[in-house]
Amino acid sequence: MRHLLALLVFVILLAGVAQAQVTNGSFAGGLSSWGTATTLNATLTPSAFGSPANSAQFSANGSIFNTPIGTATLTQTFGCGSSFENGFCMMSLEYNFAHNMDAAARITVLVDGNPVYTADHSANLNAFVPVTFTAGCGLHQLAITASFISGNALSSWSFWVDNVTASCQPSEVPTEAGTWGSIKATYR
Protein backbone atom coordinates (compact mmCIF):
# COMPACT_ATOMS: atom_id res chain seq x y z
CA MET A 1 0.00 0.00 0.00
CA ARG A 2 2.82 2.35 0.92
CA HIS A 3 4.54 1.63 -2.41
CA LEU A 4 1.30 2.29 -4.22
CA LEU A 5 0.88 5.62 -2.41
CA ALA A 6 4.49 6.57 -3.19
CA LEU A 7 3.92 5.70 -6.83
CA LEU A 8 0.71 7.73 -6.88
CA VAL A 9 2.46 10.78 -5.39
CA PHE A 10 5.28 10.38 -7.93
CA VAL A 11 2.84 10.19 -10.83
CA ILE A 12 0.96 13.27 -9.57
CA LEU A 13 4.25 15.20 -9.20
CA LEU A 14 5.32 14.13 -12.69
CA ALA A 15 1.96 15.23 -14.11
CA GLY A 16 2.31 18.53 -12.26
CA VAL A 17 5.72 19.17 -13.82
CA ALA A 18 4.50 18.19 -17.27
CA GLN A 19 1.52 20.52 -17.09
CA ALA A 20 3.39 23.52 -15.66
CA GLN A 21 3.48 26.50 -18.01
CA VAL A 22 4.57 30.11 -17.82
CA THR A 23 3.36 31.50 -14.50
CA ASN A 24 2.09 35.10 -14.27
CA GLY A 25 2.71 35.71 -17.99
CA SER A 26 0.06 38.46 -17.88
CA PHE A 27 1.94 40.28 -15.08
CA ALA A 28 -1.36 40.70 -13.23
CA GLY A 29 0.68 39.58 -10.22
CA GLY A 30 3.44 42.15 -10.77
CA LEU A 31 6.80 40.45 -11.27
CA SER A 32 6.03 37.45 -9.04
CA SER A 33 7.35 34.11 -10.40
CA TRP A 34 9.91 36.01 -12.52
CA GLY A 35 13.62 36.45 -11.88
CA THR A 36 15.06 39.91 -12.40
CA ALA A 37 18.57 41.29 -12.90
CA THR A 38 19.75 44.80 -13.77
CA THR A 39 23.04 46.58 -14.40
CA LEU A 40 24.09 50.25 -14.24
CA ASN A 41 21.12 52.67 -14.65
CA ALA A 42 18.64 50.05 -15.86
CA THR A 43 15.52 49.14 -13.87
CA LEU A 44 12.91 46.40 -14.12
CA THR A 45 9.57 47.17 -12.47
CA PRO A 46 5.90 46.15 -12.66
CA SER A 47 3.82 48.61 -14.71
CA ALA A 48 0.06 49.23 -14.89
CA PHE A 49 0.49 49.82 -18.64
CA GLY A 50 0.09 46.66 -20.73
CA SER A 51 -1.90 44.80 -23.33
CA PRO A 52 -4.56 45.44 -22.11
CA ALA A 53 -3.01 46.17 -18.67
CA ASN A 54 -0.05 45.23 -16.46
CA SER A 55 3.37 44.46 -17.85
CA ALA A 56 7.05 44.26 -16.95
CA GLN A 57 8.78 47.58 -17.66
CA PHE A 58 12.47 47.62 -18.61
CA SER A 59 13.88 51.15 -18.44
CA ALA A 60 16.90 53.37 -18.09
CA ASN A 61 16.96 57.11 -17.55
CA GLY A 62 19.75 59.52 -18.22
CA SER A 63 20.95 61.98 -15.63
CA ILE A 64 23.29 64.91 -15.52
CA PHE A 65 25.96 62.40 -14.57
CA ASN A 66 25.25 59.60 -17.02
CA THR A 67 23.59 58.31 -20.17
CA PRO A 68 20.68 55.79 -19.87
CA ILE A 69 23.07 52.85 -19.92
CA GLY A 70 22.54 49.36 -18.61
CA THR A 71 20.72 46.09 -19.13
CA ALA A 72 17.59 44.64 -17.52
CA THR A 73 16.80 40.93 -17.73
CA LEU A 74 13.62 39.01 -16.88
CA THR A 75 13.78 35.21 -16.55
CA GLN A 76 11.54 32.24 -15.84
CA THR A 77 12.14 28.49 -16.03
CA PHE A 78 9.04 26.50 -16.86
CA GLY A 79 7.86 23.14 -18.20
CA CYS A 80 6.29 23.32 -21.65
CA GLY A 81 4.58 19.95 -21.85
CA SER A 82 6.83 16.91 -21.45
CA SER A 83 10.25 16.33 -23.04
CA PHE A 84 8.91 12.86 -23.96
CA GLU A 85 6.29 14.40 -26.23
CA ASN A 86 6.88 14.82 -29.96
CA GLY A 87 5.98 18.37 -30.75
CA PHE A 88 6.87 21.99 -30.48
CA CYS A 89 6.66 24.38 -27.60
CA MET A 90 4.92 27.40 -29.14
CA MET A 91 5.92 30.51 -27.22
CA SER A 92 4.79 34.09 -27.61
CA LEU A 93 4.98 37.51 -26.01
CA GLU A 94 4.12 41.10 -26.84
CA TYR A 95 6.21 44.22 -26.28
CA ASN A 96 6.10 47.97 -26.70
CA PHE A 97 8.83 50.63 -26.78
CA ALA A 98 9.06 54.33 -26.04
CA HIS A 99 11.98 56.72 -25.76
CA ASN A 100 12.88 60.35 -25.13
CA MET A 101 15.62 62.50 -26.65
CA ASP A 102 17.10 60.07 -29.19
CA ALA A 103 17.68 57.05 -26.97
CA ALA A 104 17.97 53.69 -28.74
CA ALA A 105 17.74 50.26 -27.10
CA ARG A 106 17.66 46.58 -27.99
CA ILE A 107 15.31 43.79 -26.92
CA THR A 108 16.54 40.19 -27.07
CA VAL A 109 14.59 37.02 -26.28
CA LEU A 110 16.62 33.93 -25.37
CA VAL A 111 15.46 30.34 -24.90
CA ASP A 112 17.96 28.24 -22.93
CA GLY A 113 20.58 30.91 -23.60
CA ASN A 114 20.04 30.96 -27.38
CA PRO A 115 18.73 34.18 -28.96
CA VAL A 116 15.43 33.57 -30.78
CA TYR A 117 14.48 37.22 -31.37
CA THR A 118 16.30 40.53 -31.33
CA ALA A 119 15.26 44.01 -32.45
CA ASP A 120 16.71 47.51 -32.12
CA HIS A 121 14.38 50.45 -31.54
CA SER A 122 14.98 54.18 -31.80
CA ALA A 123 11.39 55.36 -32.41
CA ASN A 124 8.23 54.99 -30.34
CA LEU A 125 5.97 52.04 -31.19
CA ASN A 126 2.28 52.88 -31.33
CA ALA A 127 1.07 49.37 -30.42
CA PHE A 128 2.27 46.18 -28.75
CA VAL A 129 4.27 43.99 -31.17
CA PRO A 130 3.62 40.22 -31.08
CA VAL A 131 6.62 37.88 -31.19
CA THR A 132 6.40 34.10 -31.59
CA PHE A 133 9.13 31.47 -31.34
CA THR A 134 9.40 27.72 -30.84
CA ALA A 135 11.53 25.06 -29.15
CA GLY A 136 11.03 21.39 -28.37
CA CYS A 137 8.55 20.48 -25.64
CA GLY A 138 10.04 20.13 -22.15
CA LEU A 139 11.77 22.29 -19.55
CA HIS A 140 13.03 25.68 -20.75
CA GLN A 141 14.52 28.88 -19.44
CA LEU A 142 13.12 32.03 -21.06
CA ALA A 143 15.13 35.25 -20.73
CA ILE A 144 14.03 38.66 -22.01
CA THR A 145 16.74 41.31 -22.03
CA ALA A 146 16.59 45.04 -22.80
CA SER A 147 19.83 46.94 -23.21
CA PHE A 148 21.12 50.41 -24.00
CA ILE A 149 22.47 51.14 -27.51
CA SER A 150 22.84 54.92 -27.60
CA GLY A 151 21.58 58.09 -25.97
CA ASN A 152 22.61 61.11 -23.99
CA ALA A 153 22.35 62.50 -20.49
CA LEU A 154 18.84 63.84 -21.20
CA SER A 155 17.41 60.71 -22.86
CA SER A 156 15.54 57.66 -21.58
CA TRP A 157 14.02 54.43 -22.93
CA SER A 158 11.50 51.80 -21.89
CA PHE A 159 10.30 48.43 -23.12
CA TRP A 160 7.07 46.91 -21.78
CA VAL A 161 6.66 43.11 -22.07
CA ASP A 162 3.28 41.40 -21.64
CA ASN A 163 1.34 38.19 -22.38
CA VAL A 164 4.16 35.66 -22.21
CA THR A 165 2.73 32.25 -23.11
CA ALA A 166 4.01 28.73 -23.87
CA SER A 167 2.12 25.66 -25.03
CA CYS A 168 3.32 22.22 -26.12
CA GLN A 169 1.64 21.34 -29.43
CA PRO A 170 1.91 17.64 -30.38
CA SER A 171 3.29 17.27 -33.91
CA GLU A 172 1.53 13.97 -34.58
CA VAL A 173 -1.75 14.31 -36.46
CA PRO A 174 -4.57 12.87 -34.31
CA THR A 175 -6.04 9.60 -35.56
CA GLU A 176 -8.91 10.34 -37.89
CA ALA A 177 -12.48 9.45 -37.01
CA GLY A 178 -12.51 7.10 -40.01
CA THR A 179 -9.73 5.04 -38.44
CA TRP A 180 -11.72 4.75 -35.22
CA GLY A 181 -14.68 3.61 -37.31
CA SER A 182 -12.56 0.91 -38.93
CA ILE A 183 -11.29 -0.20 -35.49
CA LYS A 184 -14.87 -0.51 -34.26
CA ALA A 185 -15.74 -2.41 -37.43
CA THR A 186 -12.85 -4.82 -36.87
CA TYR A 187 -14.05 -5.67 -33.35
CA ARG A 188 -17.73 -5.80 -34.18
Ligand SMILES: [Ca+2]
Ligand atom coordinates in the same frame (compact mmCIF):
# COMPACT_ATOMS: atom_id res chain seq x y z
CA1 LIG B 1 -0.89 42.11 -18.84
